[in-house]
Amino acid sequence: MSRYWSDIVSKLRPYVAGEQPRIPGLVKLNTNENPYGPSPKAIEAIRQTADDRLRLYPDPAAIELREAIAARFDVTVEEVFVGNGSDELLAHTFQALLKHDRPLLYPDVTYSFYPTYSLLYDVEAIEVPLDDQFRIRLSDYDRPCGAIIIPNPNAPTGIGLPLSGIEALLAAHPDAVVVIDEAYVDFGGESAVPLISRYPNLLVIQTFSKSRSFAGLRVGFALGHRDLIEALVRVKDSFNSYPLDRLAQVAATAAIKDEAWFETSRRKIIATRENLIRELEALDFEVLPSLANFIFARHESRPGAALLAGLRERGVLVRHFAKPRISEFLRISIGTDEECARLVAALKEILAA
Ligand SMILES: Cc1ncc(COP(=O)(O)O)c(C=O)c1O
Numbered sequence: 372m373s374r375y376w377s378d379i380v381s382k383l384r385p386y387v388a389g390e391q392p393r394i395p396g397l398v399k400l401n402t403n404e405n406p407y408g409p410s411p412k413a414i415e416a417i418r419q420t421a422d423d424r425l426r427l428y429p430d431p432a433a434i435e436l437r438e439a440i441a442a443r444f445d446v447t448v449e450e451v452f453v454g455n456g457s458d459e460l461l462a463h464t465f466q467a468l469l470k471h472d473r474p475l476l477y478p479d480v481t482y483s484f485y486p487t488y489s490l491l492y493d494v495e496a497i498e499v500p501l502d503d504q505f506r507i508r509l510s511d512y513d514r515p516c517g518a519i520i521i522p523n524p525n526a527p528t529g530i531g532l533p534l535s536g537i538e539a540l541l542a543a544h545p546d547a548v549v550v551i552d553e554a555y556v557d558f559g560g561e562s563a564v565p566l567i568s569r570y571p572n573l574l575v576i577q578t579f580s581k582s583r584s585f586a587g588l589r590v591g592f593a594l595g596h597r598d599l600i601e602a603l604v605r606v607k608d609s610f611n612s613y614p615l616d617r618l619a620q621v622a623a624t625a626a627i628k629d630e631a632w633f634e635t636s637r638r639k640i641i642a643t644r645e646n647l648i649r650e651l652e653a654l655d656f657e658v659l660p661s662l663a664n665f666i667f668a669r670h671e672s673r674p675g676a677a678l679l680a681g682l683r684e685r686g687v688l689v690r691h692f693a694k695p696r697i698s699e700f701l702r703i704s705i706g707t708d709e710e711c712a713r714l715v716a717a718l719k720e721i722l723a724a
Pocket of ligand 1: 403456457458482552579
């Protein structure tokens with residue numbers, strides 16, 4: 372705390388990201404990164420662009436990238452917004468679309484950036500409890516509200532919602548923006564993008580960080596009615612006209628066009644996930660039904676914090692949230708088959724001790 376700070380700073384509760392330690396040989400399953408690299412075509416695009424042109428500002432509207440995204444999702448370019456990771460998009464969304472006289476609704480167990488942004492942008496929020504099986508019960512959202520934000524699949528549970536439920540939610544709240552955060556949808560979920568043409572209150576947010584393996588590049592995008600997109604553009608252009616640099620724009624454009632790479636990588640991750648779930652269940656873990664590139668699991672007798680520490684001693688990093696209801700769970704990102712085998716071997720050692 373310093374006397375030079377603006378008032379709001381001391382009230383903020385900043386998001387704590389999973390650690391990025393520089394320990395060689397570590398099995399890093401703590402931040403839901405993709406274990407396979409991004410499309411080689413995207414890396415080549417960066418190589419081709421890393422030259423003297425970097426002295427010039429990038430296209431502030433990222434037209435080529437937005438056209439490529441529009442073509443991939445069968446929407447118009449006016450229905451696409453891009454930003455520096457979906458976190459930045461979420462921030463702009465909280466400020467531009469989620470602050471109203473009535474409260475914002477989101478699940479009590481969800482992406483922990485939502486409460487952080489609510490404080491930053493002074494958005495009144497109500498946390499709607501998950502049911503006793505850690506599922507989002509959409510009927511609980513049938514109450515007066517200014518807006519709703521839900522990840523599908525939810526994080527950190529990995530549990531998905533059917534499209535029919537999301538459509539019913541949109542229809543029940545024509546006066547509220549409903550944001551569906553689809554950071555993990557490509558690992559088995561049902562995307563709400565096809566509903567955009569019929570629901571002007573729907574904003575879908577996706578990211579290149581997970582299924583397109585570009586967490587280090589920072590590119591996310593939002594799809595929705597042009598009026599919603601215009602609100603985001605107004606906030607962006609009052610904040611930073613150039614959130615995506617030249618390299619990010621060309622790489623993301625190449626990545627979104629490389630459907631074959633995307634398919635292969637996401638299918639490998641889904642297959643490894645299903646295998647890992649079976650192995651953990653055999654070790655007496657309860658694993659929530661995941662449609663994401665991570666699983667959320669608790670052991671029938673060993674505390675989550677102890678397992679976390681035991682794994683760390685054995686060079687395996689996973690994520691643990693010391694929060695009510697979920698403190699016995701570990702969130703484990705899906706790595707390669709070899710990485711998951713090391714995780715399972717470490718868990719067997721710990722459980723045998
Ligand atoms: C639900 C959810 N939304 C959004 C993000 C942000 O991803 P990025 O900023 O890398 O696009 C994450 C990252 O872990 C997430 O879990």
